Structure formats: C-alpha cells, structure tokens
Amino acid sequence: MVKVRAENITKIFKTLKALDNVSVxxxxxxxxxxxxxxxxxxxxxxxIIAGLETPTSGSVFFDDEDVxxxxxxxxxxAMVFQFPSIYPSLNVYDNIALAIRREVKxxxxxxxxxxxxxxxxxxxxxLNKRHHEIDFGILQRVSIAKxxxxxxxxxxxxxxxxxxxTKLRESLRSEFQRIHREVGGTFIYVTHDQLEAMAIAxxxxxxxxxxxxxxxxxxxxxxxPVNKFVAYFIGSPTINFIDTKxxxxxxxxxxxxxxxxxxxxxxxxxxxQSRQDKLENIQLGVRPxxxxxxxxPVSDSIPCYVNYIESLGTVxxxxxxxxxxxxxxxxxxxxxxxEGMQVYAVFNKEHIHVIDAETEMVII
Amino acid sequence: xxxxxxxxSRLIRIFSVLLILPxxxxxxxxxxxxxxxxxxxxxxxxxVIRGEAPVFVGVENYYRLLNSLDVWRRFVxxxxxxxxxxxxxxxxxxxxxxxxxxxxxxxxxxxxLVTTPLLVAPVAVGIFHRYLFDATFGVYSYFAQLITGQSVxxxxxxxxxxxxxxxxxxxxxxxxxxxxxxxEAIPKHMLESSEIDRLSMFTKxxxxxxxxxxxxxxxxxxxxTMDAFRTFDTIFTLTGGGPGTATEVLSIQIYRIAxxxxxxxxxxxxxxxxxxxxxxxxxIYLRLARRE
Numbered sequence: 001m002v003k004v005r006a007e008n009i010t011k012i013f014k015t016l017k018a019l020d021n022v023s024v025x026x027x028x029x030x031x032x033x034x035x036x037x038x039x040x041x042x043x044x045x046x047x048i049i050a051g052l053e054t055p056t057s058g059s060v061f062f063d064d065e066d067v068x069x070x071x072x073x074x075x076x077x078a079m080v081f082q083f084p085s086i087y088p089s090l091n092v093y094d095n096i097a098l099a100i101r102r103e104v105k106x107x108x109x110x111x112x113x114x115x116x117x118x119x120x121x122x123x124x125x126x127l128n129k130r131h132h133e134i135d136f137g138i139l140q141r142v143s144i145a146k147x148x149x150x151x152x153x154x155x156x157x158x159x160x161x162x163x164x165x166t167k168l169r170e171s172l173r174s175e176f177q178r179i180h181r182e183v184g185g186t187f188i189y190v191t192h193d194q195l196e197a198m199a200i201a202x203x204x205x206x207x208x209x210x211x212x213x214x215x216x217x218x219x220x221x222x223x224x225p226v227n228k229f230v231a232y233f234i235g236s237p238t239i240n241f242i243d244t245k246x247x248x249x250x251x252x253x254x255x256x257x258x259x260x261x262x263x264x265x266x267x268x269x270x271x272x273q274s275r276q277d278k279l280e281n282i283q284l285g286v287r288p289x290x291x292x293x294x295x296x297p298v299s300d301s302i303p304c305y306v307n308y309i310e311s312l313g314t315v316x317x318x319x320x321x322x323x324x325x326x327x328x329x330x331x332x333x334x335x336x337x338x339e340g341m342q343v344y345a346v347f348n349k350e351h352i353h354v355i356d357a358e359t360e361m362v363i364i
Numbered sequence: 365x366x367x368x369x370x371x372x373s374r375l376i377r378i379f380s381v382l383l384i385l386p387x388x389x390x391x392x393x394x395x396x397x398x399x400x401x402x403x404x405x406x407x408x409x410x411x412v413i414r415g416e417a418p419v420f421v422g423v424e425n426y427y428r429l430l431n432s433l434d435v436w437r438r439f440v441x442x443x444x445x446x447x448x449x450x451x452x453x454x455x456x457x458x459x460x461x462x463x464x465x466x467x468x469x470x471x472x473x474x475x476x477l478v479t480t481p482l483l484v485a486p487v488a489v490g491i492f493h494r495y496l497f498d499a500t501f502g503v504y505s506y507f508a509q510l511i512t513g514q515s516v517x518x519x520x521x522x523x524x525x526x527x528x529x530x531x532x533x534x535x536x537x538x539x540x541x542x543x544x545x546x547x548e549a550i551p552k553h554m555l556e557s558s559e560i561d562r563l564s565m566f567t568k569x570x571x572x573x574x575x576x577x578x579x580x581x582x583x584x585x586x587x588x589t590m591d592a593f594r595t596f597d598t599i600f601t602l603t604g605g606g607p608g609t610a611t612e613v614l615s616i617q618i619y620r621i622a623x624x625x626x627x628x629x630x631x632x633x634x635x636x637x638x639x640x641x642x643x644x645x646x647x648i649y650l651r652l653a654r655r656e
Contacts, residue, residue, distance in 0.1 A: 052556055073562040085557035087571040098571070099561045146561070 001029045001185045002062040002153045004049060009058035011044050011210075018044040019055070020210040026203075031180045031187045033201035037233070038192055041210040043158065046190045050156050051075045062153055078152035080160045084139035085146070088131040092123065092142050099146045117149035120182055121175075137168040144172075148183045157189040161196065169196075176200045194234050198222065206230050223351065228285070228360040231353060237288045237317055240327035241355070246272065246279040255284055255354075257347075258322030260302050265349045271364040272354065285353035285362065291329035293318065293337065294344045301344035306337050320345055406633035413626045425633035435617070435634070442613040445524070446592040449531040453588060454581075456532065457539025464540070465547045479537040486534075490601025493530045494519070497602075504529075519603060523610045527599050534598070535588060542584035546577030582653030589649070590642055614638055 004026040011019040019041045026032040034042040047053040049060055051072035059068045067075050078099075086095055096114045097104075104110040118124045121141040126134050134142075140160060147155055161169045177200055180187050191197050197204050198218045206213040206221065206229075214226045225231035231239050244255045246264075253269040254261040272279070294301060304322035311317075311333065318337060319328050322345070329345060337343060354363045406425055408418035429435050464475055481489070496504045499517040508516040518526050550573060558568045596615040599605070605612035605620070612620070618638065622631035 050560070052559075072556070072560045077560060079557070079560045081553040081557060083551065083553055085554055088575050089571060098563070098567070102562055 003028050004032075004154055004186060004188065005061040006045065006049060007059050007061065009045065009048055009055045009060070011041075011048060011053065012056045018210050019048070021058075022207070022210070022212045023058075024205050024212060024215060026186055026188060029184055029186055031177070031189065031200060031202040033197040033204045034188065034190045034207060035194060035197040035204050035233075036192065036207035039209075040207040042190050042192075042207045044210075045207065046156060046158060046188060049154070049188060050077055050079055075154075076150075076152055077154045077156055078147035078150040079156040080140075080143050080147045080158065082159045082162055084136070084143045086131050086139055086142055091128055091130050092118075092134070093127040095142060096146050096149050100149055100151075103151050113149055117145040120148065120179055121145040137164055137172070140164060140168075141172070144179070148179060148185075152185065154186045154188060155183065157187065159191055160189075162191070162193070173199055195236060198234070206233065208233075225285075225353070225362055227362055228283075228355050231285050231355070231362060235287055237328060237330070239285050239287050239353075240291075242284045242286065242325050242327055243357070244282055244284050246282055246354075248279075255282075255352075257284070257302050257327075258304065258325035260322065262300055262302060262347055262349075264352065264354070268352070268354055268364050281357045282363075283355040283357045285355050286327065286347055287351065288317065288328045288330045290348035290351040291320075291327065292346045292348070293320075293329060293331045293335060294346055295336075295341075297344050298346060301346045304343060304345055306339050306341045306343060309337065309339055402632045403636060405629055406636050408629045410629040411626050412628045418629065421629070425630050426637070429630065429634055429637065438609075438612060438614050438617045441524075441611070442593065442615075445528060445531075445595075445611075445613055446589060449528045449535070449592050450585065450588045452528065452532045453536045453539045454585065456536040457584070458543055460536065460540040461543035461547055464544055479541065481534045482537050484534065486597040487601050489530060489534055490598040493526070493533075493598075493602050497526050520607050523603050523607060527602060527611050530598055530602060531592060531595065535591075539584050539588065542580045543577060546580035547573070549580075550576045579653050582649055586646060586649040586653075589645055593638075593642055593645070 006022065006024050009019050009022045010017070022041070022045060024045075034046055036042040044053060048055050051060075051067070051070060051074070055068065059066055061067065062075065072079070086092075087098065090098065093114055096117055097110050100110065100113055104113065114127070115124070118127055121144055123138060123141050123145060126138055126142070131139070140163075144157075144160060147157075161172055164172065173196055176189075180200075189197075189201065201218060203215060203217055204221050205215045208229050214221060214230050216224070221230060221234055225234065228241070232241075242257055244257060247254045247256070247261070253264045253272065255264050297303065302322050304320040306318055307321045307326060308319040309316055310319075312330075314333055315330050316333050316335070316337070317328055318331055319326060320343065327345075331337065355361070356363055405418065407420060407422060409421045409425070410416075410418035460478060464471060464478075496502050497518045499505050499515070499519070502518075505516060505518055508518060516522075554572050554576075555568075558572045563571070594615050595613065596619065599611055599613060600616055600619070603611045605616040614634070615638075618631050618634050621627050621634060
C-alpha cells in the first residue's frame, strides 16, 4: 500500500475545465471516497490517479515516486469499473487467476489466492461458472475479487455499486469495510451517493465543478461542513437553510426565524464577533434531525404550524412554517401531528450552522 | 360483437394475404420455378441451340462432371482464388481497421477514400485493371519492372496473382468496415481493465478483442467467401478466364459450358453442385460464428 498524493491537478478537455488545481492526499491504507454530483470531476480525478487520463498540469505521487507519466499497469493499480469487467470466454476462477498471472509463483499460490478472494466476496460456489451463467450482482462481485486479489499499490473503485439494484447495493456496501480490513490496502472509491460514502469511507473528499470543497472524516463533513454546498450535499433528508437576521441584545445573540427569535450559543457569538458590522445576509443551516416538535410551548421554541407531512415509515418528515420561514424536521411517527396544527419547534443549538449567504461559507 | 370481431380479423387476414401475394408470385415465377426447372434440367441432356427435346439421362451429368479431371482442376483453381483473396483481404482489412480505430484528424475523409473501390462497378474494375496490368504501358507492370529489374507480363505470366490482386483491391475495405464496427463495439472499460490487469497484447486480443469482433469477422468472411466463389464479372473482363484456362474459375466455366458450348443440362448440373458448396460453406461459417 502507498500514500497517494495528487498535487495541483488541472485537467482541461477541449474547452471544459474538469479539474481546477486540485490537491489531495490519501494516507497509507486509508479508505478514501471521492464524492460529488455528476460533472464534479471526481471520475476524472480518479482516472488521473489510475493513469487512464493524463493531467493538463500537476503531478501524481505514489509515496515519493512521481507516477504522472506511468501507465496504469506500470503504476500497479487494481481497479473495479462501473460495469463488470469479466472476460466472457473464461470462467470465474480463470478470470480472477488471470489478474494475478504475473504475480504468482506457483499453481498452489494461485489457487490459494483465488480462493481467498472468492471467499472474501462470497462467490466460492460460482468459481466454475461462466459469464452468462451468473447474474449482474455476482458479476460485479467477481470484478471486485479480480481487483482485490492483486498485490496492487492502490485499489480504485469507480462507482462499483451504481448499476446494482437497491438490495444488492446495500448488501455489498455493508461488506466493503470488511473487505478493506482484510485486504489492508489504500482504497480510492468514487461515488455520487453520499450515503454510500458516509457508510464506508475513512475519509471523504467532496468535489464540485472541478474544485475540491472539503476533505475530512464522515463525521467532520457531516457536523462541520465548510460551505453551503457540502452542508447541502451531505445528509438525508437535506439540511434546511433559513434566511435570518442576527441581533445582539444585552450581549446575547439572537437569530430571527420567521416571526420569532432563537438565541444562538456562545460559540456562534464568538465566531460572529469579528464581523460585527456584517450581520446581514445570513442563513441558518439546521438539519431536520436537529429540530424537534413539541405540542406545548417550551422555552426558546418557535411557534409554527404544520404545513405538510410525509411519512418515511417509522419517522415523519414534517414541514413547518413560521411566518416567511419554512423548514423540515424529523419526528417520531407516534407523535400526534396533523397538517394545519399549531406546534413548537425546538432547535438543537449545538448543531445550528451560521452561513454567510453571499460567500456561501459556513461561519460556524 | 364477437361476430364483428371475427369478421374484422378475417378481413385483415385476407387483406394481408392480398398484400404479399404479388411478391410471392414474383418470387415463385422468377426464382423458385426456374430453380426447380433447372434442377429437373440437370438430369437431362439438352442443348438450347439445337432445340431438340431433352433426353433424360439420370445422374449422368453429375457423374461425368464429378469424374472429370477438368472440373476438379477448376474447383482447385476457384478454391485457391477464394482462399488467397479472402485471406489477404482479411489481413489488409484488419490492418486498416486497427489503423482507423485510432482517432486522428482527417480520419473520416480517409475512410471515405479507402472505401471508394467498393463503389466501382465490377466490369469497370476488370477493364481498368486490364490497363493497369498491361505489359507495355500498365502502371503495375511499370512498378513490377522497377522492383524486379525485368519486364514482367503480369497478365500472361502471373494471371492468378492479377485476379487475386484485383479482388483484394476492391474488397479489402469491405472487411475493414466490418472489423472496424467490431472493434468499436468493444466496451471501453474492458480495454482499460485489460490494461490494468497487465495482460499481454496477445492475451488482450484473445480475451477482450476477439470475443467481441468474432461474430462480425465471421459474417464478413461469410459474405466475402460466398461472393468470391461466384465472382464472374471482374475476372471475365480482366482475363476472360485465360490465358488458356489459367484463371477459369467455376463461374466462368459454367458460363462457357452454358453459353459457348450450349451444353445446357451439364451447365445446370454444375451450377447445382456449386450451389450445394456455397450452402455448405454458409452453414459452416454460421455454426462457427454461433459457437460459444
């Protein structure tokens, strides 16, 4: 396993700037997710790290070795594509064995490694089958086995689950961490599915329009997004953005929500002190999980009425309205709320983000 | 309601039969009937010029043809022509397809230029190759002389080479188009995957390229083999089967028996033997193409 370092990568396709001066480091043995919406440049960055694409400028290092000009095979990487890459004329065993033909010393060694990979992906019973005898989900497992069986320096996954149906995707997703532990290599995993990234990655790099937005652990990215985009992209249901006005009254900081106010914590006050004059054009970012509903008034709550209820099974996604502000919150399905009802929203102050609407940066 | 529905559907059925009737009639009278007539004729001794009544001779025509050394020689000759022409077309077509598989500026124009021989009428191909091969002022003869240092009369000294060359000139682009279509159907991620799996050129070809292009290659070979077998016009206009009978392939021999010697019965018998061979070849190729 190696440490992968991409430095100042820029990639221009004819007139399109796919990557704009992106630098990212993936430490030894880490499970790193490149996350972003389509067209964000995540696949291009991954292909540049893999050697399938050459950057317009910038370099790629494996440990301290500059590999920018090396081909994928010279870089010794293993990769899983969006579609199964199975050689149709070979059975599953030979497909996996072909990938390590240059690495094994003996037939015995080959057999052991193929069996190890097959058991890791739970495809032992399919080893003698051919391409047309197995379904798509198993084929993708074979593709993954073909990659992890290698003694590769980096393992790269290009949205390997995006073409599977939901059930298969969930079952494979839950196995990825186990696979990573067993293989113990540096994993780079590209996905547009934030749930997938949050579930399996050690660290996540978020891209948007060819620029790296934030790199961090799933928790860091979820609880401390650096900007509005990251806050919006991560988390389901989506975070609420509420236009607000800030006010300092008797050294306490209040933020308006619709017709009423809530008091912000000390941390927010501290962070906002440096920009005293610019308390306008501010938004609050609050995740639906961090808003609870009370049917009776409690201190520091916002009176509002229920505009719309969507049932998500055991929980309800409730849209609340207070004056001009509307926001969604999650509450227990057991709670007796009806549309049009007057309720009181309580914000979890620990997790309120204050966002500069102009620069879209998260102030706290 | 039910009655109406049945009448309606019966009307539609009658109408559809009426619609295809002209085509069926045309095929029956112009293709199927003559074919059966010809099959019958092949068991008779008949000369279309003399106008005498055909004499039933049973399988004698077939017996005589299959035992004739002359006919066997034509078979071998035709086989050689088909084998060399189609093999070389395949190799050149493959080379061109690999060349055009890469993207480069002017690629589309180059493909158009390379495929123009396909558009030339066969008789024209034969006639202008006669000029190109001409011993005194032909361009090919000029180059042959430059290379070998002596005057070469290609058409009289190497007539077989001449007809194969002409066929290759016209039909290699056809092979190229098929193989190029096959190459372009290879999924990109499979090529990249084989690169990442560090497969050698040969293994890559065997496991990634060949399985995808095989059906198209089989189809191209099938078309070309059948077509080369029945080549008539180009060879007839270039050499007329000569010198002597050096390039007299089966189709030209059938023509000669039928329209120069007017042994009509014998000619139809030979044509039927010819047909059986082509049908057999077709089956072999199709079987190879379908084999998984």
